[in-house]
Amino acid sequence: MSARLHAGPGRALEIAAAWLLGFLWLFPLLYAVWAAFHPSQAAIRFDVFSPLTLDNFARAWSLAPFDRYFFNTFVLVTLILVVQLVLCTLAAYAFARYEFFGKNVAFALVLLQLMIMPEILIVENYRTMSALGLVDSILAIGLPYMASAFGIFLLRQTFKTIPKELEEAARIEGCTDLMILWKVFVPLARPTYLAYGLVSISYHWNNFLWPLIITNSVTTRPLTVGLAIFGAPESGVDWSVISAGTLMAVAPLLVAFLLFQRQFVQSFMRAGIR
């Protein structure tokens, strides 16, 4: 960490600029919070001293099935994360510890998904899902993301740093391959799992395009899609209520972020450095 000791007006100006930028970056969220707690007339006139109210939240909650959307998103995010963790662990273990025919080609093919993400392949994946009869199901939202190249890559890197001696010691103790994976590799890779988990949860909590395409009913729609329908100008809902709905949708992730800021930042950092 570099700590400079500057002084003078240049330094003061720089601090002011850093603060101003921070304010600008936080402003939309602050504004949404302010609008959500004030009557809608105040938002339009930007009347700072109008009375506080919770009406907007009550109205938003009654105007759209947010409880169902929350449930759907929760199921979706959990389903994706659990399957991702299992599949990526197994595949990463294969890449880190086994010599098999076609390993390098297979690894290159896995990495291809870092470039060609499921978002790009919406047309064909939709056809596949209709052929499978899965359109409008939570499973269909998750399927294209479950084998994550990113997760495989990240875990493989971690597994490769685990010393061979540990593995051999476990083998002498009579552990099978899968037991070694479970008792040696998985516990030692815990920070990577945490990092990957946080990134995956935030990604899928926020994901929109594919869920929009593949769902068409209240029983499957995640929060983001529900929010988009709710906030559409055609719905005629006023601005303060939209703010309240928007805040409700982002609240769980935002609160988690504010509480575990350090873990979030470090996770994103760890996940990005390859």
Next chain:
Amino acid sequence: MRIGGPVAIRNQVYGWLLLTPAAFLLVAFTHYPAVATLAQSFFTQGTALHPSKFIEFENYRFMFDDPVFWKVFRNNAIYSSITVPTSIAFAILMAIWVNEKLPLRGLVRMAYFTPTILPMIAVANIWLFFYTPEIGLLDQILGRFGFQSPNWLGNTDTVLGCVIVLAIWKDAGFFMIFYLAALQSLPVELEEAARLEGASRWYYFRRVTFPLLMPTTLFVMINSLINSFKLIDHLFILTKGGPDNASSLLLYYIYEVAFSFLDQAYASTLTVVLLALLALLAVGQFTILDKRIHYR
């Protein structure tokens, strides 16, 4: 390939067994659709009465004559070439500030990073209100100072700019953390030496910090470019690609063609263009740039 004793064979079997579940899903939802997209682009859209038939490059010919395609292509080029460098510049600036002794540093860092964890749909809802004519915040502020403001999202001259500003705001804080990690790994002695030599801050940044950050910049650039092709959520809320496709991007057009105009064959043809662009990016990353920049 070495097939030897029982250990080698065991390795073969175990390796592939462990890989199979992930490989199956990857092939089904990444490799197969990529190939199928290419194949589909040579056929017509089949209907119940007219089954899909092979038409060689007819879809591509149509695409080259499609003014909307060229418009969204141009939009995407402008969008990418502004959002990528600008968000990188902001990210570096933020990282340098937050890396120094700054009053309220924790709060400032949190402010920069917060847009990253908010869904694009949610922030687009908020920004929509800023841009709304007359009652919107931007117009109210400009109005108080006596300025006439255009209908930001309804005007073909300003709409793409509005979308770009939002994208930069959303991305910069995310990229900041990669620069922050890189800055913290730079040796402190470098800066002390530079200060002893009397180098100015700007000179030090330009000649020392920036070159040393090059691997991070490359990484961020690639990710930011991919983002500028694949993240289009805000368009659904802010503009729906309009007015007159002035803010539509390639993937949004693909979405419209496939799911509003229901022409999946043409949507596949457009997807091929996007795949080709990403392939080009991958080739560029692995051949030209990787040779010049050393990873650890």
